[in-house]
Amino acid sequence: MVVDGIDSDRMRLQQILEPRVQFEGVKTGGEALTYVKQHTVDLLLLSVKLPDMDGFELMRTLRADSRYEDLPVIILSSDQTQKAEAAVVMAGGTDIIRKPFIPIIVVKKVEQVLEMEYLHRKLKQEVHRQTKLAEDRLAASERLFEETVMALAKTIDAKDAYTRGHSQRVARYARHIAHKLGWLEEEQRKIYFMGLLHDIGKIGVPEAIINKTTRLTDYEYGQIKQHTVIGSEILELVAEFPELAVGARSHHERYDGKGYPDGFAGSQIPVYARVIAVADAYDAMTSRRSYRDVLPQDVVRSEIAKGRGTQFDPQFADVMLQIIDSDTDYQLCEH
Incomplete structure (x- = not known):
C-alpha cells in the first residue's frame, strides 16, 4: 500500500510495481489508517509529507497498535542525506526509498522486504504448528x-x-x-x-x-x-x-x-x-x-x-x- 499526497508519485510507483504486487494507493494519513484497519496490508510505502499529517506521525500511530507494530514500513523521501536514513531507523522504519524514484531500486527494496515478511510469517506459522504437535x-x-x-x-x-x-x-x-x-x-x-x-x-x-x-x-x-x-x-x-x-x-x-x-x-x-x-x-x-x-x-x-x-x-x-x-x-x- 502506498500513502503519498503527490498524485504523480503514486502513479509512478504504480507503474513500477504493477503487476509484480497488488497495488493500493491513498493520499492522506487518515485514509491510510482507515484502509489498514479494514484490509490486510503486507507492506506500507509511506511518504514523509502528507496533506493531513507527518508520515512519521502516522507510523508512530500504527506502531502504538499491537496489530500493526510489526508492519513493514518503507519511507518515501526526497531527502538525500544520511540524517534522513537515521531518522527512519529511529522511528522504526524498515527502509527508505529516495525520490525521484529509480525503478530498479524500488523493485529490489520492495521485493526484499516482502521476502522478509513472508519468511517472518512462515516462521511464526511453523513455530505455532510445532508447539501444537509437541x-x-x-x-x-x-x-x-x-x-x-x-x-x-x-x-x-x-x-x-x-x-x-x-x-x-x-x-x-x-x-x-x-x-x-x-x-x-x-x-x-x-x-x-x-x-x-x-x-x-x-x-x-x-x-x-x-x-x-x-x-x-x-x-x-x-x-x-x-x-x-x-x-x-x-x-x-x-x-x-x-x-x-x-x-x-x-x-x-x-x-x-x-x-x-x-x-x-x-x-x-x-x-x-x-x-x-x-x-x-x-x-x-x-x-x-x-x-x-x-x-x-x-x-x-x-x-x-x-x-x-x-x-x-x-x-x-x-x-x-x-x-x-x-x-x-x-x-x-x-x-
Missing part, C-alpha cells in the same frame, strides 16, 4: 523441527554459490567443541541448531553482494554486516528458542571487542556465539572459495592460534586446536 508427539515434532531448520539453513547457503553446506558444517563443528567441553546433551543440541541458522540473516542481503568475487565497497560490506541484525530479528520470533537469535546476532563479535554489530568483548559476548565464532572461522578457512582451495591444515591451525584472545575466546580456541591436532587425516574440511 503436546502429543514431542519426539516427532523435534525431528520435524530439525528438518525445518535444516531446510532453512540449506536455503540460506544456496544464496552463496561458494558456501554450500557451510551452515551444516559450522553446526557440526560447534557441537563438536561443545562435546569436548563436556556440555550437556541439551546444550549441544541448542548450539547445533544455532549453528545451522547463524547466517539466516543473509536472506535480507542481495545475492549480487553475497556472490561478488571482487573487493566489496564500504556500502556493500555494511550490507553484509547487517545479516547479523536481520538474522536476530527473524529468529526473535521463535520465542520457544531464544538462543537462536543470540547466535545469529553475535557470531561476528570478537573477543577483543573489535567485532560487530554491538562491539561486545570478552564475557559480554554470549557463550554460544563465542563457540560459533570459532567454528565459523574454521569452516571459512577449510572450505573452497572462488579464488582459492581449502587452506592447508597447518595454516588453519596457525590462524586459529593467532586469533586466540583477540578474535576468539581462548578457551574455545584451545579446544578447536585440540580438535585440529587430533584430526591427523584432515577430515574436518570441505571435500
Whole structure:
C-alpha cells in the first residue's frame, strides 16, 4: 500500500510495481489508517509529507497498535542525506526509498522486504504448528523441527554459490567443541541448531553482494554486516528458542571487542556465539572459495592460534586446536 499526497508519485510507483504486487494507493494519513484497519496490508510505502499529517506521525500511530507494530514500513523521501536514513531507523522504519524514484531500486527494496515478511510469517506459522504437535508427539515434532531448520539453513547457503553446506558444517563443528567441553546433551543440541541458522540473516542481503568475487565497497560490506541484525530479528520470533537469535546476532563479535554489530568483548559476548565464532572461522578457512582451495591444515591451525584472545575466546580456541591436532587425516574440511 502506498500513502503519498503527490498524485504523480503514486502513479509512478504504480507503474513500477504493477503487476509484480497488488497495488493500493491513498493520499492522506487518515485514509491510510482507515484502509489498514479494514484490509490486510503486507507492506506500507509511506511518504514523509502528507496533506493531513507527518508520515512519521502516522507510523508512530500504527506502531502504538499491537496489530500493526510489526508492519513493514518503507519511507518515501526526497531527502538525500544520511540524517534522513537515521531518522527512519529511529522511528522504526524498515527502509527508505529516495525520490525521484529509480525503478530498479524500488523493485529490489520492495521485493526484499516482502521476502522478509513472508519468511517472518512462515516462521511464526511453523513455530505455532510445532508447539501444537509437541503436546502429543514431542519426539516427532523435534525431528520435524530439525528438518525445518535444516531446510532453512540449506536455503540460506544456496544464496552463496561458494558456501554450500557451510551452515551444516559450522553446526557440526560447534557441537563438536561443545562435546569436548563436556556440555550437556541439551546444550549441544541448542548450539547445533544455532549453528545451522547463524547466517539466516543473509536472506535480507542481495545475492549480487553475497556472490561478488571482487573487493566489496564500504556500502556493500555494511550490507553484509547487517545479516547479523536481520538474522536476530527473524529468529526473535521463535520465542520457544531464544538462543537462536543470540547466535545469529553475535557470531561476528570478537573477543577483543573489535567485532560487530554491538562491539561486545570478552564475557559480554554470549557463550554460544563465542563457540560459533570459532567454528565459523574454521569452516571459512577449510572450505573452497572462488579464488582459492581449502587452506592447508597447518595454516588453519596457525590462524586459529593467532586469533586466540583477540578474535576468539581462548578457551574455545584451545579446544578447536585440540580438535585440529587430533584430526591427523584432515577430515574436518570441505571435500
